[in-house]
Amino acid sequence: MIRLEHITKEFSSSDKKVIAVNDVSVHITKGEIYGIIGFSGAGKSTLVRCINLLEMPTSGKVYFGNQELTSAGEKELRLARQKMGMIFQQFNLLEQRNVLKNICYPLELAGVSKNDRIKRAKELLRLVDMEEKAKSYPSQLSGGQKQRVAIARALATNPEVLLCDEATSALDPITTRSILALLKRINEMFGVTIIIISHEMRVIEQVCDRVAVMSEGVIEEAGEVKEVFLNPKSETARRLILPDKDEAGSDAGRHSIRIAFDGQSSFEPVFATLVLESGIKLNILGANTENIGGKAFGQMLVEMPEELEKQDTVKRMLRKKGIHFVEGSDER
Amino acid sequence: MNLQMMELLADGIKETLYMTLVSTLIAYVIGIPLGVICFITDKNGICPGRIIHFVTGILINLLRSVPFLILLVAIIPLTRLIVGTTIGSTATIVPLVVAAAPYVARMVESSLKEVDAGVIEAAKSMGSSRLQIIYKVLLPEAKPSLLVGVLISMATILGYSAMAGFVGGGGLGAIAINYGYYRYQTDIMFVTVAFLVLIVQLFQELGIWVVNRIDKRSA
Ligand SMILES: Nc1ncnc2c1ncn2[C@@H]1O[C@H](COP(=O)(O)OP(=O)(O)OP(=O)(O)O)[C@@H](O)[C@H]1O
Ligand SMILES: [Mg+2]
Numbered sequence: 001m002i003r004l005e006h007i008t009k010e011f012s013s014s015d016k017k018v019i020a021v022n023d024v025s026v027h028i029t030k031g032e033i034y035g036i037i038g039f040s041g042a043g044k045s046t047l048v049r050c051i052n053l054l055e056m057p058t059s060g061k062v063y064f065g066n067q068e069l070t071s072a073g074e075k076e077l078r079l080a081r082q083k084m085g086m087i088f089q090q091f092n093l094l095e096q097r098n099v100l101k102n103i104c105y106p107l108e109l110a111g112v113s114k115n116d117r118i119k120r121a122k123e124l125l126r127l128v129d130m131e132e133k134a135k136s137y138p139s140q141l142s143g144g145q146k147q148r149v150a151i152a153r154a155l156a157t158n159p160e161v162l163l164c165d166e167a168t169s170a171l172d173p174i175t176t177r178s179i180l181a182l183l184k185r186i187n188e189m190f191g192v193t194i195i196i197i198s199h200e201m202r203v204i205e206q207v208c209d210r211v212a213v214m215s216e217g218v219i220e221e222a223g224e225v226k227e228v229f230l231n232p233k234s235e236t237a238r239r240l241i242l243p244d245k246d247e248a249g250s251d252a253g254r255h256s257i258r259i260a261f262d263g264q265s266s267f268e269p270v271f272a273t274l275v276l277e278s279g280i281k282l283n284i285l286g287a288n289t290e291n292i293g294g295k296a297f298g299q300m301l302v303e304m305p306e307e308l309e310k311q312d313t314v315k316r317m318l319r320k321k322g323i324h325f326v327e328g329s330d331e332r
Numbered sequence: 333m334n335l336q337m338m339e340l341l342a343d344g345i346k347e348t349l350y351m352t353l354v355s356t357l358i359a360y361v362i363g364i365p366l367g368v369i370c371f372i373t374d375k376n377g378i379c380p381g382r383i384i385h386f387v388t389g390i391l392i393n394l395l396r397s398v399p400f401l402i403l404l405v406a407i408i409p410l411t412r413l414i415v416g417t418t419i420g421s422t423a424t425i426v427p428l429v430v431a432a433a434p435y436v437a438r439m440v441e442s443s444l445k446e447v448d449a450g451v452i453e454a455a456k457s458m459g460s461s462r463l464q465i466i467y468k469v470l471l472p473e474a475k476p477s478l479l480v481g482v483l484i485s486m487a488t489i490l491g492y493s494a495m496a497g498f499v500g501g502g503g504l505g506a507i508a509i510n511y512g513y514y515r516y517q518t519d520i521m522f523v524t525v526a527f528l529v530l531i532v533q534l535f536q537e538l539g540i541w542v543v544n545r546i547d548k549r550s551a
Binding site: 085092109 | 448450451453454455456457458459460461464468469472473475476547548549550
C-alpha cells in the first residue's frame with residue numbers, strides 16, 4: 001500500500017544541518033495498523049509527513065499503491081492526498097466552521113454537491129458518535145470530541161490510508177483509549193490502512209499490528225508488536241517499554257520475567273491471585289502499566305524466586321491465565 | 333448656531349463618511365490581494381517566492397513611510413489624471429487610497445499570520461490547492477481579525493481625510509480648517525471635532541459588536 005524507499009530528509013538552517021530521517025525504508029501493507037514509536041525528536045513526524053509529501057524528502061522514493069508520489073505532479077499529488085487522511089495532535093479543525101462544515105471541507109475539495117456533502121457528513125458524525133454536536137464550533141468541544149471530528153473529517157473522502165501523528169498525545173488515558181478503539185473499528189469496518197505515530201508504547205500496543213522503533217532518524221527495529229515489545233532488541237525499544245528499567249536491570253544475575261498486559265485481564269486480581277495461589281513471594285522490579293477501565297495495559301518486570309520449581313509454578317499459572325511473558329529478558 | 337451652519341455640518345458629515353467609506357473599500361480591494369501575496373510568498377508560506385515577497389514588501393514600506401500630507405501633494409498629478417480635479421471629496425479619495433492600501437496590506441498580512449499553521453497544514457493534507465487554501469481557509473479563518481483591521485483602518489482613513497481639508501479636500505476636516513483655523517470660529521471647530529470623535533466611536537462600537545458575533549473561537 002505504502003512503500004518508502006531509502007527516505008532521507010535533511011533540514012539545513014543557516015548554521016547547521018539536521019538529518020531528521022536517515023535512509024528509512026518501510027513497506028506498509030494494505031489494511032494493517034502500523035505504529036511508529038520513538039522518543040521526541042526521533043524523526044517520526046518528519047517521516048509521516050514524507051508519506052503525504054507535506055515534507056519533500058531530500059532523497060528517496062514514496063510509493064502510494066503503484067503511484068510514485070515523489071515524482072507526481074501537483075494535481076496528482078492533491079488527488080492522492082484526498083485518498084490519504086491525516087489527523088494531528090492539535091486536531092487542527094477550522095475554528096470558524098462548525099462541526100458539520102468542518103467535515104464538509106474535504107468533500108468541497110472533492111467537488112461533492114452540497115446535499116451529498118451534508119448527507120455524508122451526518123453519516124460520519126454518526127460513525128464517530130458526535131451527531132448531537134453537528135452545529136457546535138470547535139471551541140465548544142473537548143479534546144476527545146475535537147479528535148473525533150478530525151477523524152470524521154479525515155475519513156470523509158473514503159481514504160485508503162489514515163495517518164495519525166500523535167493523535168492521542170493531548171488526551172487523557174480514557175479518552176485516548178476510546179479514540180484508539182474508534183480507529184481500530186474504522187480499520188476493521190472499512191479496511192483503512194492506519195499509520196500511528198506515538199511516543200507511548202501503550203498506544204501502539206493497544207491497536208497496532210506491526211511497529212517500527214525509531215531513534216535519531218533511523219528505524220532501529222521493526223516487527224510484530226507482540227514480538228518487539230516482549231523481546232525488544234534495541235536499546236531504544238527497551239527504554240520505551242520500561243522507562244525505569246535502568247535501575248531495575250542493574251541487579252545483575254537475578255532471574256526475572258517480563259509480563260505483558262494487553263487489556264485482556266485486570267492487573268490487580270491477576271497479580272494478587274498469582275501470589276496467593278502459588279504462595280510465592282514475587283518482587284516487582286519495574287513496571288509501566290496502566291489501569292484503564294479495569295483493564296491492564298503495559299509491561300512489568302518481575303523478579304523470580306531462586307528455586308526452579310517455584311519458577312515453573314509461576315510460569316504455569318501465568319500460561320493458564322493466558323498472560324504473555326518472556327523469561328530472562330534482562331540480557332543485554 | 334444657525335440653520336445654514338447646520339446644513340454645512342450635515343454636508344460635512346456626509347462628505348466625510350463618503351470619503352472614508354469609499355476609500356476604505358478601495359483600499360481593501362487593493363490591500364487584500366497585496367497582503368495575501370505578501371503572506372503566501374514568505375519563505376515559510378504556501379507559495380514561497382523571494383523576489384515577489386521582497387518587491388511587495390518594499391512597495392508597502394515605501395508608501396507607508398511617506399507622511400500623508402506630503403503624499404497628498406506629491407500625487408496631485410495622479411489625482412488630476414484619475415478624477416480630473418484635485419479639489420473636493422472625490423479627489424481626496426485618490427491620496428487616501430494610496431496612503432491606506434499599503435497600510436491595509438500590512439494589517440491583512442498580520443491577520444493572516446494569526447491563522448494557526450497547523451490548520452493550513454491540515455488543509456494541505458486534505459489536498460487543497462493554494463487558491464483553495466487562500467479563500468477557504470486563510471481568509472475565512474482570519475475573518476474576525478480582518479474585521480478588526482477594517483475598524484482600525486477606517487479610523488485612520490477618517491483622520492487622514494480631515495487632514496486633506498488643508499489642501500482642498502472636503503468634509504468635516506475642511507470645515508474645521510476653514511472656519512476654525514482661518515476664521516477663528518472655534519465653536520464650529522469644536523463641533524466638527526466632536527462629530528469626528530462621534531463617528532469614530534460609532535464605527536468602533538458597531539464593529540466590535542459585529543466581530544464578537546461572528547468570531548466562533550469565543551463562542
Ligand atoms: N521544519 C524543520 N526545520 C528544521 N528542523 C526540523 C524541522 N522539522 C523537524 N526538524 C528537526 O528534525 C528532527 C526530527 O523532528 P520530528 O518532529 O520529526 O521528531 P518527532 O519524532 O516527531 O518528535 P516529537 O515526538 O517531539 O514530535 C528534530 O531534531 C527537529 O528539530
Ligand atoms: Mg512529532
